[in-house]
Amino acid sequence: MSERHVSVPGHASQLGVLVRFLHEFWSDAKVPQATAMTFELALEEAFMNVVMHGSPTDRVARVDVSLAIVDGELTLIIEDDGPPFDPLTLATPNISANLDERRVGGLGVFLMRKMMDNVRYQRLESRNQLQMIKRVGNADE
């Protein structure tokens, strides 16, 4: 089992801290490159949602991230103390639309749900919690 935690303010400038956090985790727990990118994308999308929706004007939300691998299953948990916000309620983009009709944006949560085995949101007292789980293949894949 391998597990790591990090806590950052919900400000866009902290994205690099989270990237380094993930890279340190990958150096311990070898996972395929595609899986690593999946989690990087999922964490960035979740974090940027907190940045955009989770910080009222008078304060910046605190964001706690934990990543653990147990029995070949990676679990990423992102918690913040911002106002209630369930990203899983965001509208699903129409990816079948042709180029002219295709709307730009709105893909972050959609990709997160596509690439993970399981994504769950819950409101825990005064905190939002987003949990993402994916079974990990062999690092040699």
Added chain:
Amino acid sequence: MSDAAFSIRQGAHAGEILMSGRLDASQCDAALAFLNAVKQPEVIDLAGLDYIASAGLRVILMTVKRCNAQGSGVRLINVCAPIYDIFHYAGFDQILDISRAAN
């Protein structure tokens, strides 16, 4: 995964653009500004790109839409497998001209 900083620059000719490193949310404004300054992009070579987030997909789609409106096309070439997967999940492989990297 690479820690390489994002880079965008012109290639051998005016319509060729080379991207490398990580195209995350923090780099998208700069990437879009660069692309918007290129009058008629023809090829975006992603050989050196090793990460893209949804904000990066937005930059790509905005650029392709702009070129499409101008009556020109843009090709995305040398796309590595993990990034091609993201394009596929987003449905970009159905609406954009994308070529995978050789291996």
